[in-house]
Amino acid sequence: MKTLKLFLCCLTISIIVSYTFTISYNFFFPVSSKIEDDLPLPLIFIFAPLIETLIFQYTAHNILNYFKFEKDWIYIILMSLTFSLVHFSSLYYILMVFCSSISLNLFFIKTSKRDKLVSFLLTALFHSLYNLFGYLFVL
Helix, strand or coil, X not given: CHXXXXXXXXXXXXXXXXXXXXXXXXXXXXXXXXXXXXXXXXXXXXXXXXXXXXXXXXHHHHHXXXXXXXXXXXXXXXXXXXXXXXXXXXXXXXXXXXXXXXXXXXXXXXXXXXXXXHHHHHHHHHHHHHHHHHHHHHC
16 A cells, blocks of 8 residues: 555656646747657557666666665666656756656655565556656646
8 A cells, every 4th residue: 555655646746747847848848749749659658668667767776786875865866867868859858857757766766675576567657657648648
């Protein structure tokens, strides 16, 4: 139950952050099409979340564990920074991804302490639902 509450809370925060960024961006820089218009839906909702979770949460966390940081926030910031830098369509978009991925990485860090496989799968689901929301309502 605690994991479900954390999942819903973090997903809600990510969506609110993304929605807020998108509204402000569209106010200052109106756009005529979605970024995902040219991408196939399985890529957006299945493959990207799985591959990105594998690389930017699971693998990044394992690499950062080598340095044995004592504070979770260091992991969260570094993982969010690397995740956001590969989403380089614009500086504004990188900033939005960085801010919204903080809760994604917080969720991963907190749940991975109990079970890394479950954490990986739930984080990929989180990412997929976030992409679905963005596809349907935001971008």
